Amino acid sequence: MATLDLIGVSKSFGATQVCRGIDLSVKDGEMVCLIGASGSGKSTLLRCINLLEPIDEGQILLDGEDISRPDLDPQGVRRRIGIVFQSFNLFPHMTAAENVMLGPRRVYRRSRADLLPDITVLFERFGLADRMYHYPDQLSGGQQQRVAIVRALAMRPEIMLFDEITSALDPELVGEVLDVLRQLRAEGMTMVLATHEMSFAREAADRVAFLHDGRVLEEGPPAQLFETPRHERTRAFLSRLARA
Amino acid sequence: MALLENGGAVPAGPLTKADRDAYARRLRNRSLAVAGGSTAAVLIAIVVLVPLAPGWEAVRRSFFSGEVFVETFPTLLRAFMLDVAIFLWCAPAIAVVGLAIALCRDVRNPALYPLRLFGALYTDIFRGIPVILVVYLVGFGIPGLGLPRPWNSPYIWGSLALILTYSAYVAEIFRSGIESVHQSQRNAALSLGLSDRDTMRYVVLPQAIRRVVPANMNMLIALQKDVALLSFIGPVEIFRQAGVYKSLLANFTPYVVAACIFLAITIPATRYADYLMARQARERS
CATH class of the missing domain: 1.10.287 (Helix Hairpins)
Structure with a gap:
């Protein structure tokens, strides 16, 4: 059970302001897609939520608690929030199973023997049962990305963040990863996605937010945002995509 | 052409x-x-x-005498075993100290800042002094404190000198390995809720150590050769033994024998290091 509320989140890297006061609410069990051009602040926003980047101003409320406070222990927050990256970032020197078990072993102090039944179920659920003891370089991009999702899920996070997780994949492998997202949505996981997969956002998202220049220019149900965008820039962005 | x-x-x-x-x-x-x-x-x-060349006959007799070669080879080979033994106990110590110094320099906790300072000073000092000077200073200086046997042994302090110097270089190699592991790997580990320490131990170090194996192989080869420097403070290892023969037989061939024995070890080791390096370059491309 998790809700996420961003209130006036701002973040700069030196003189470049990447997030300029972002407000966004994600209700429990909702899937919210962030769309927008590269450099619009989607990825940075996700990294801020996960505390990989400290924010400058604003609040990030997870279940009403401000997790952006610098006096909080970031490790305690990060274990509650799963994140999956564009480039998978699996640990290349470990098998898929070891990748998935590392977090629970070190953070929850559980033994491999204790974890194995749980993670076997996870691998089976996402069609990876026969890949558990493979190393990342023996897996296809789509399989690697699904293992990365399983690795995040094994921490039993309250909310999952996905940072353009299909952008580094060959087109024919995108589908299997999107299927995992559909499955998670059906199970009621709260999710925030930065994505360029417009047709997926349209079909699966509960709400879509359009980011431009570090601000949420507009948000709404996908049907409304894609059919009748209110903002001039949203229209321009969508028609640019349609032409591509 | x-x-x-x-x-x-x-x-x-x-x-x-x-x-x-x-x-x-x-x-x-x-x-x-x-x-x-x-x-x-x-x-x-x-x-x-x-x-x-006019002097060839003389050179041939004093450097390439077959007789002297055959006569001195077995003893020199036995003396070389002492070089190998010194090498064998120094190498693991260097790996441990080098890694510890590298980790000192990566410490982020402000309370441990002295460690960081120590790591930086250590590498600066021991990379800046010629090995032979460290061997002299440590090898003669510390036993000069009047330590009782066996603590005045040149083996101990000579080895310590090698360990001190080589650890500084090996620490820099480890540090370059640690820095070569991409930040995204650290982020992936941190995002799982791992501590900095666990991130280093389970994610960064295993990858870093693998990457610097070839560079460390080259250090090992250099170490094997520098063991001969200990001859200046006492141990009768191959270089010293060759010197003894030179005086005894008034002939330089024992040095050539010693060179051949070193090459028999270092050439295969160098080739192996090159092979590892080439394989790594292939894997990364």
Whole structure:
């Protein structure tokens, strides 16, 4: 059970302001897609939520608690929030199973023997049962990305963040990863996605937010945002995509 | 060179695979012949010309005496075992100290800042002093404190000198390995809720250590050679033993024997390090 509320989140890297006061609410069990051009602040926003980047101003409320406070222990927050990256970032020197078990072993102090039944179920659920003891370089991009999702899920996070997780994949492998997202949505996981997969956002998202220049220019149900965008820039962005 | 680039004539008109293969084969054979020919020419020149030098007979007798070679080889080989033994106990100590110094320099906790400072000073100092000076200072200086046996042994303090110096270099190698692990790996580990310490231990270090194996191999080869420096403070290892023979027989051949024994170890080791390096370069591309 998790809700996420961003209130006036701002973040700069030196003189470049990447997030300029972002407000966004994600209700429990909702899937919210962030769309927008590269450099619009989607990825940075996700990294801020996960505390990989400290924010400058604003609040990030997870279940009403401000997790952006610098006096909080970031490790305690990060274990509650799963994140999956564009480039998978699996640990290349470990098998898929070891990748998935590392977090629970070190953070929850559980033994491999204790974890194995749980993670076997996870691998089976996402069609990876026969890949558990493979190393990342023996897996296809789509399989690697699904293992990365399983690795995040094994921490039993309250909310999952996905940072353009299909952008580094060959087109024919995108589908299997999107299927995992559909499955998670059906199970009621709260999710925030930065994505360029417009047709997926349209079909699966509960709400879509359009980011431009570090601000949420507009948000709404996908049907409304894609059919009748209110903002001039949203229209321009969508028609640019349609032409591509 | 036209000679190397020309594989002879080919039939006019469209070429078959056989035509192209034949041309490539001719080209290959020709360059093999040229390489073999030029190498042979150089070798013959050396073999024929060097003995024509006026002092050759004297040099041959004092450096390449077969008799002396055979006579001194077994003892020198036994003396070399001492070099190997010193190497064998220094190498693991260097790995441990080097890694510890590298980790000191990566400490982020402000309370441990002195460790960081120590790591930086350590590498600056021991990379800045010639090995032979460290061997002298430690090897003569510390036993000079009047330590009782066996604590005045030159083996202990000589080895310590090598460990101190080599750890500084190996620490820098480890540190470059740690820095070569991409930030995204650290982020992935941190995002799982791992502590900085666990991130280093389970994610960064295993990858870093693997990457610097070839560079450390080169340090090991250098270490094996520098063990001979301990001869200056006492231990009768191969270099010292060769010196003894030189005085005894008034002949320099024992040094050539020692060089050959070193090469028998270092050439295969160097080749192996090159092979590891090449394999790593292939894997990364």
